[in-house]
Amino acid sequence: MKPISVLIVDDSAFMRKLIKDFLSEDPRITVLDTARNGQEAIEKTIRLKPDVVTMDVEMPVLNGIEAVRGIMNSYPVPIIMLSSTTKAGAENTILAMEAGAIDVIAKPSGAISLDLHKVKKLLIEKVIASSKAKITSLKGSCEKQDLKVKLEPIRSNNLSKLVLIGTSTGGPRALQEVITKLPADLHVPVVVVQHMPAGFTKSLANRLDSLSRVRVKEAEHKEPLENGTVYIAPGGYHLRLNEKMGRPIITLDKERPIGGHRPAVNVLFSSAAKLKNYQKIAVIMTGMGSDGTLGIIDLKESAETIVITEAEESCIVYGMPKAAVLTKKVDEVVHLESIAGTIQNYL
Incomplete structure (x- = not known):
């Protein structure tokens, strides 16, 4: 069975490495690449065609909301938001989900081993589940049938x-x-x-x-x-x-x-x-x-x-x-x- 390919998007080098390490531990997942901002995310999604994208919200050049919109317009793919639980972070995450992201994980609150362990397990579960998501329905391509x-x-x-x-x-x-x-x-x-x-x-x-x-x-x-x-x-x-x-x-x-x-x-x-x-x-x-x-x-x-x-x-x-x-x-x-x-x- 082909591994699930993932593109990691985050402006923090620490978070990119952390997420990559988490996902790389599971043999069902392969990390294709990382991106530092929303513009890179769109370009690399189109070029690499990952199965799943993990997306930060607050980034330079293009933020997570704009990146989700760009990806959904050019190469629709399941996107999981990783966001802080601050008021601004939560509000922007909801807007990103409105734009087409399908799930959210709260970013770890610090380098606490228990906190990070919980996030790792959840992240792996959501990447695997999201890889099966039917993203075409976001663009209304399916016929209505009751x-x-x-x-x-x-x-x-x-x-x-x-x-x-x-x-x-x-x-x-x-x-x-x-x-x-x-x-x-x-x-x-x-x-x-x-x-x-x-x-x-x-x-x-x-x-x-x-x-x-x-x-x-x-x-x-x-x-x-x-x-x-x-x-x-x-x-x-x-x-x-x-x-x-x-x-x-x-x-x-x-x-x-x-x-x-x-x-x-x-x-x-x-x-x-x-x-x-x-x-x-x-x-x-x-x-x-x-x-x-x-x-x-x-x-x-x-x-x-x-x-x-x-x-x-x-x-x-x-x-x-x-x-x-x-x-x-x-x-x-x-x-x-x-x-x-x-x-x-x-x-």
Whole structure:
């Protein structure tokens, strides 16, 4: 099997060497070259045609955002952002993901062996997973195809409704596609788990809020859900829904990661399954792995739930939606462009 080829882009010689050393330790990966700025990154991507690019955000000549745009326009390839968790770093990372980057890793905070070890493991995992990503879908080259799974329709009822969304790799761009299409008078709350490191989810929420007609915010502990608001689970915390005085309340905790994730989609979905007097609309979009699958089973067994998954045609990584479909508990499989409309159909 041919090794996964990687181009490393960073203006710091120390970081270029560190990332190269990390990746070179895995026999499945080969480092083709390094680049010191965004302009070099574009030129070397076109010439070397790597399978994956790791990209710094803040660089001279051309920054990471401009480099991502240039690469996506000339030779689309999976790009992983390596960014500091400063406010500016996080905001620029979200813009780079909007431009086409599919994942993010927080840069090591210092030369602490434990910190570096965690980053090495994560970096290798994400490079391998990203090498399988379908980047052509970012340019809209796939045909839209909606597949309706004929299940017994949920009967009309007077239950309050709740929308739950889970996503991972490629998720920020998918969330933008869905959330910006929701109407200003949305009469339900929406709760989102996006796999993302601590420090980035607030910038994601702020960016989505600036683009959307609904209110979007990072979720807070003990916050009651309000209609017309989208709540993004903060990175590093599980988000659970509990009922208090007949109203759903957000609780955040730092219990152990589930399936390697915190926040985890399974945690959100399984907690929502315990809410009585609510009809849930659960959505699984692009992402590697199978997070959300056990939660879907809990939701379907406990209460009236509609499950929608993103179609393979539009997924950057068809992992989480595929695992959900295999449960045979999915009601609709739809192209990303149709998810917002499908949610509204059930409201």
